[in-house]
Structure formats: structure tokens, C-alpha cells
Amino acid sequence: MPAIAIIGAQWGDEGKGKIVDLLAENVDVVVRFSGGNNAGHTVVNQFGQFRMHLIPSGIFHPNVICIIGNGVVIDPAQLLKEIDALKESGIEARNLYISDRAHLIMPYHILQDGLEEEARGSRAIGTTRKGVGPAFTDKTARMGIRICDLLDAGDFRKRLSFVLEYKNRVLTRLYDVQPLSVDELCETFAHFRERLAPFVRQTDAIAREALSEGRKVLLEGAQGTMLDLDYGTYPYVTSAVSGAVSLGLGMAPTSIEQVVGVFKAYITRVGGGPMPSELHDDCSEMLRERGHEYGTTTGRPRRCGWFDAVVGRYAAEVNGVTGVALTKFDILDTFETVKICTAYELDGSTWKKPPASSELLERCKPVYEEMPGWQTPTDRIRRLEDLPRQARDYVRRIEQLIDCPVSLVSVGAAREQTIPVRKIV
Ligand code: GDP
Ligand code: IMO
Ligand code: MG
Numbered sequence: 086m087p088a089i090a091i092i093g094a095q096w097g098d099e100g101k102g103k104i105v106d107l108l109a110e111n112v113d114v115v116v117r118f119s120g121g122n123n124a125g126h127t128v129v130n131q132f133g134q135f136r137m138h139l140i141p142s143g144i145f146h147p148n149v150i151c152i153i154g155n156g157v158v159i160d161p162a163q164l165l166k167e168i169d170a171l172k173e174s175g176i177e178a179r180n181l182y183i184s185d186r187a188h189l190i191m192p193y194h195i196l197q198d199g200l201e202e203e204a205r206g207s208r209a210i211g212t213t214r215k216g217v218g219p220a221f222t223d224k225t226a227r228m229g230i231r232i233c234d235l236l237d238a239g240d241f242r243k244r245l246s247f248v249l250e251y252k253n254r255v256l257t258r259l260y261d262v263q264p265l266s267v268d269e270l271c272e273t274f275a276h277f278r279e280r281l282a283p284f285v286r287q288t289d290a291i292a293r294e295a296l297s298e299g300r301k302v303l304l305e306g307a308q309g310t311m312l313d314l315d316y317g318t319y320p321y322v323t324s325a326v327s328g329a330v331s332l333g334l335g336m337a338p339t340s341i342e343q344v345v346g347v348f349k350a351y352i353t354r355v356g357g358g359p360m361p362s363e364l365h366d367d368c369s370e371m372l373r374e375r376g377h378e379y380g381t382t383t384g385r386p387r388r389c390g391w392f393d394a395v396v397g398r399y400a401a402e403v404n405g406v407t408g409v410a411l412t413k414f415d416i417l418d419t420f421e422t423v424k425i426c427t428a429y430e431l432d433g434s435t436w437k438k439p440p441a442s443s444e445l446l447e448r449c450k451p452v453y454e455e456m457p458g459w460q461t462p463t464d465r466i467r468r469l470e471d472l473p474r475q476a477r478d479y480v481r482r483i484e485q486l487i488d489c490p491v492s493l494v495s496v497g498a499a500r501e502q503t504i505p506v507r508k509i510v
Contacts, residue, residue: 087342088302089510091410093309094346094400096354098380098387100412100495101347102126105142105305107500108345111510113300114150115143116292119325120307121158121190121220123213125381129498133174136381139164141305144176150295151178152288155186155335156325157307158220159232160195161277183281184288185233192273193252193265194219200260210321211356213382221324223248232285235278242271289335296340301510304341310400311354311439318443321358345492345509346406348397348483350414353387355380359446362390362426362453376416391424391453394486399438401489408492408507411480415496420458423479426451427486456482464497469506 091108093099106128109115117124122138129135130145137144139159141151153159168178194216201219202209212218223229228251234244246267253264295302307325311317314326351372354360364372369389372378378387400406417423429436429449440446459473466472472480472494484491494504 087299088296088304088336088340089343089345090304090306090341090404091345091347092306092404092406093312094348094404094406094409095309095352095393095396096311096360097307097309098125098353098355099309099347099349100127100410101306102128102137102142103412103495103498103500104345104347104410104493105303106130106145107503108303108510109143109146109149111301112143112149112303114152114292114295114302115141115305116152116154116288116302117141117305117307118154118156120323121215121217121325122160122163123215123217123323123382124307126305126307127381127498130500132176134498135171135174138167138382140167140171140178140181143303143305144171144178144181147179150180150182150291152292153181153183153187154288154292155184157184158188158190158217158224159183160190160216161235161274161281163215165277165280178284181284182286182288182291183232183284185231185236185285186289187232188220188224188229189231189235190216190220191230192270193249193256194223196256196262200262209357211358211385212323215382218324232281235274236282236285238271238275238278241274241278242267245270292336296336302340303510310403311396316399316403318358318439318446319441321356321443343407343509344405345408345410346401346404346489347410347412348392348400349412350392350417350479351376352390352393352396353378355383355385355387359443359449360388360390361395361429361446361449362393362451363388364390368420371419372416375419376413391426391451392483393426393451394483395426395429395437395439397483397487401487406489408509409484409487409489410493410495411483411491412495414476414494415462415464415502417458417479418462418464419460421460422455423458424453424455425482425486427454428452454482464502466496467504469494469504472504
């Protein structure tokens with residue numbers, strides 16, 4: 086039962102979209118199992134450059150079934166926009182299936198996301214304001230509305246009327262904003278129902294059947310371990326469990342054969358929260374400009390820093406990473422020296438694991454190891470042995486520090502700009 090999970094091992098934006106598009110060539114099913122359209126997965130292939138928010142990055146392979154699983158929260162307007170944009174580029178979402186159990190992001194969730202961020206003031210999380218947090222909150226509060234509720238107009242109105250009565254009280258009394266109208270929402274969602282109904286399936290059953298028939302299933306993680314609700318830098322995290330391979334899909338954990346951890350060769354983060362090896366100097370600017378480190382979803386500049394092996398080892402352990410996809414390696418090509426954070430120093434003691442408290446992590450000072458750079462372009466290299474020695478040393482050092490083998494090195498955004506090291510699929 087070969088399922089392969091692709092997970093973000095840092096603070097998101099590690100290049101998961103590229104890796105999924107690349108590996109999808111050899112699989113039968115690709116599933117998004119967590120997050121929402123806070124994710125922005127960039128794919129560069131023969132069809133162009135695409136920013137995927139909800140649709141799995143396997144969609145470019147016509148024979149691959151793409152599933153938006155029950156662990157994802159879905160903004161129907163955004164999903165339709167994405168389906169239409171793909172169609173304009175000649176990509177039909179013919180094999181796209183949406184879970185009937187997935188929760189909807191409703192207009193009040195988007196409103197709440199913005200209002201809650203404003204209310205947090207200087208302690209704002211820096212969310213994408215897509216309504217993802219409030220939608221997951223309602224899911225656990227048993228106040229959510231699901232895709233299966235959307236399918237029946239009568240049931241939808243009943244469920245919405247019940248939920249909106251409470252929501253409108255929050256909107257008007259707590260935030261002093263206008264209430265939303267059941268009739269107007271029902272009208273908008275009637276259009277979503279009509280367009281999305283053909284995509285809805287019991288996707289968990291489809292995935293289980295594929296696995297039982299021995300077909301290969303790729304699980305496309307969103308966000309990253311350090312943004313995980315449990316394992317990340319709480320409260321500066323997102324609302325879904327993204328790091329530990331979550332089963333927002335409906336399959337046994339034993340069906341996961343491999344876990345590919347996607348790590349950038351340095352680190353980035355968008356939004357607030359601690360990041361011990363963050364840089365505030367020319368190197369940070371160089372990483373941002375060479376790496377085009379601006380958010381795929383919000384366009385915000387990403388904070389940049391040296392590779393953090395404390396986070397790296399932790400993410401590898403938490404997720405049970407069996408192989409590393411080391412991305413954006415080419416971005417380091419011009420540096421005279423490169424650094425790796427190997428430990429944190431806090432009040433005179435050394436930390437080899439990130440502390441749970443964001444307040445403590447904020448005060449952690451990175452301990453660096455410095456290595457000579459390779460100062461040679463790597464974007465055209467396709468074999469590990471052709472990398473300059475210093476570059477190979479850097480790869481090997483990361484393997485040692487996070488105690489995990491590297492399966493591939495990515496040296497550019499395009500599919501072919503990849504150095505395979507160990508077979509994944
Ligand atoms: P994701 O959210 O993990 O899928 O990552 P994003 O798409 O948000 O951010 C990764 C960015 O790096 C995108 O612009 C990719 O096109 C780009 N990218 C991915 N891998 C590489 C690589 O190896 N080298 C370079 N130069 N760019 C890459
Ligand atoms: P991909 O899948 C990077 C961050 C936001 C913010 C925090 C909470 O492309 O790697 P949210 O809107 O989720 O409530 O925001 O999480 N965040 C991401 N950062 N990549 C992502 O996704 C992210 N998804 C959420 O910037 O700090
Ligand atoms: Mg992204």
C-alpha cells in the first residue's frame with residue numbers, strides 16, 4: 086500500500102509544489118490533506134508557471150487523480166477561480182475530486198480572520214486573512230458547514246441559518262460590523278453548489294481503494310512543521326496539523342511508506358513569530374532577492390535566514406522523514422561562505438531541540454558552523470558528483486546534522502532542474 090507523504094519541514098514555502106509536480110509523474114493519485122488556500126504552491130513546467138492554492142500540484146498530469154481531502158478547508162469562490170484559471174491555460178480539472186466531508190470557508194470566516202488580526206494588535210499572527218483559522222476553529226467547535234451540507238439547498242439553508250444567528254451576534258456585538266444575510270449567502274452558494282457538485286465524491290473511499298489496488302498515492306502537505314498547531318511555534322502557527330503527517334484523508338497510518346521532508350537550503354518565514362537564525366543583514370537581502378522570497382499567496386516579503394539544523398532534525402524526527410528534498414540549492418551559489426545553525430544558546434545553556442515556548446525561542450541565539458561556499462552556478466547540474474566539492478560537503482553536513490539521507494537536490498524551479506540522489510517513486 087504505497088503512500089508517499091510530501092511534507093514541509095520548516096516554515097512553509099520550501100518548494101513542495103515543485104516536488105509534487107515532479108514526483109506526480111510516477112503516481113496515480115495526489116491528495117491535498119490539510120490547510121486551505123493559505124497555501125501557495127508554485128509549479129513551473131512545460132505549461133507555464135502556476136500558483137496552486139487548493140488544487141493538488143499533480144493536476145498537470147492528465148492521468149493522475151487529484152483529491153482535495155476532508156482535512157482541507159475550502160473557499161468555494163477561490164477554488165472555482167483556480168479551476169477557471171487552469172482552464173484558461175489549457176489544463177482541465179477533469180480528474181479533480183473534492184471530499185464531501187471537507188469544511189467550507191464561509192464569508193464570515195474571512196471577515197473574522199481580519200477582525201481577529203486587528204484585535205491582536207502588536208501580537209498579530211500575520212495570517213493570510215483567508216479565513217482558514219476561523220474555519221478550523223468552527224470545525225472543532227462543531228459549528229462548521231461541510232461540502233455535503235452544500236449539496237442540498239434545503240439542508241444548507243437550515244444549517245446556515247442556525248450558524249449565522251450566532252455569527253451575526255459576534256460580528257455585530259463584538260466587532261460592531263454589519264450582519265450577513267442568510268438569503269444573500271444562499272444565493273451566492275447556489276452558484277457554488279451548481280458548479281462544484283460534479284467534483285464531489287467520497288474521496289476517502291477513493292484513496293483507500295487506490296491503495297488496496299496497489300496504486301501509488303502522493304500526499305501533498307501544506308505549510309510546514311514549524312507552523313503546525315502542535316509542533317510549531319505556537320501561537321504563531323496555522324490552524325491545521327500540517328507537520329506530523331495528518332490523515333485528513335481517511336487512510337491508515339501504516340499505508341505511508343515514505344515521508345519526504347522538503348527543506349530549503351536556507352530558511353524563510355512569512356508572518357510573525359520566532360525564527361532563531363533569521364538574518365537582518367546583506368545576506369538576508371541576497372537570499373530574498375536571489376530566491377524571490379515573496380509570499381506566493383500574499384506577496385509579503387519572506388524573512389530569510391541560514392539553514393537551521395535544530396529545526397531540521399526536529400522536523401525529521403516529528404514527521405519520521407525517510408528522505409530529504411533539499412530545494413533552492415542554487416540560491417546559495419554566490420555566497421563566499423555559508424552558515425548552518427547547529428544549536429541554540431539560551432541563558433548559558435545549549436539547546437539541541439526547539440523549546441515549546443515561543444517566548445523562549447525568541448530569546449534563543451543561534452550557534453553557527455561556517456563552511457566555504459562553492460561560488461559556481463549549480464542550476465545546470467544534474468548529477469550529485471558534478472556538484473563542486475564544497476557544495477557536496479554542504480549537502481553531506483546537512484544529512485549528518487539532521488540524521489536523514491538526502492533523496493534529491495533541487496537547483497531551480499523547473500521540473501528538470503533536479504539532481505536525483507535516491508529513488509523515491
Ligand atoms: P511551497 O509552498 O512549498 O510549494 O513553496 P512556494 O511555491 O511557496 O515557494 C517556493 C518558491 O521557490 C517558488 O517560487 C518556486 O518556483 C521556487 N523554487 C522551488 N524549488 C526551487 C529551486 O530549487 N531553485 C529555485 N531557484 N527556485 C525554486
Ligand atoms: P505553503 O503551503 C508559508 C503562515 C502565515 C501566518 C501563519 C498563520 O505555501 O507552504 P493562516 O492564514 O494560515 O492562519 O496564517 O501561517 N502560513 C504560511 N506560511 N507558507 C504557507 O503555506 C503558509 N500557510 C500559512 O503567513 O504566519
Ligand atoms: Mg507556498
